[in-house]
Amino acid sequence: MKSNIVVVALAAALGLAACGDIGTGREPPPPPGPPVPPSPDLPMTAAKARLIMGTLxxxxxxxxxxxxxxxxxxxxxxxxxxxxxLRTELRDLRWNLDKLTRDEASAQCAAQTNELRKTPKPAVCW
Structure with a gap:
């Protein structure tokens, strides 16, 4: 009987200790932000640009x-x-897209791609 009381008291103490800051009125820490996008060495290449986009x-x-x-x-x-x-622009873009849902990020990328494609490509670049 005495051991049951000790076990219950110990469980209650551990349970209260696990509550931590709940009784103090402090807010729990915010969840971590998205991971920092990679920053490949220069010069940039198309492959390095895609590397920055990661798993998007x-x-x-x-x-x-x-x-x-x-x-x-x-x-x-x-x-x-x-x-x-260019590298910084792509890293900032990735950082912002990582904060969105996959569908929202994809929609934003599609809109930006469509906007960029409206500009004619000079013949020297074909």
Whole structure:
């Protein structure tokens, strides 16, 4: 009988200890954010652009490839194009897309891809 009381008291004490900050009125810590996207070495390539997109949908991979193609086209035309800025843009895009559901991210990538495709591609870039 005495051992049952000790076991019950111990279980109650452990249960209260597990409650932690519940009785203090403090908020639990927020859940962790999405993981930091990879930052491949420069120079950028289409494969590295897709690497940044990680496990996002094929639509987002297509967007990353298109953004790289636009960058490469600028270079072919003799325009200045900052590879570090492209990498940062893709990393920021990935960070924001990771906060959405898979369907929302895919829809956003499709909308951006469609918008970018409206700009004609110069003949030198074909």
């Amino acid at each position: 949908s094929n639509t987002c991979m297509e967007l990353a490839t298109l953004k790289y193609d636009i960058h490469a086209c600028d270079l072919k035309q003799g325009r200045a194009s900052d590879e570090e800025a």
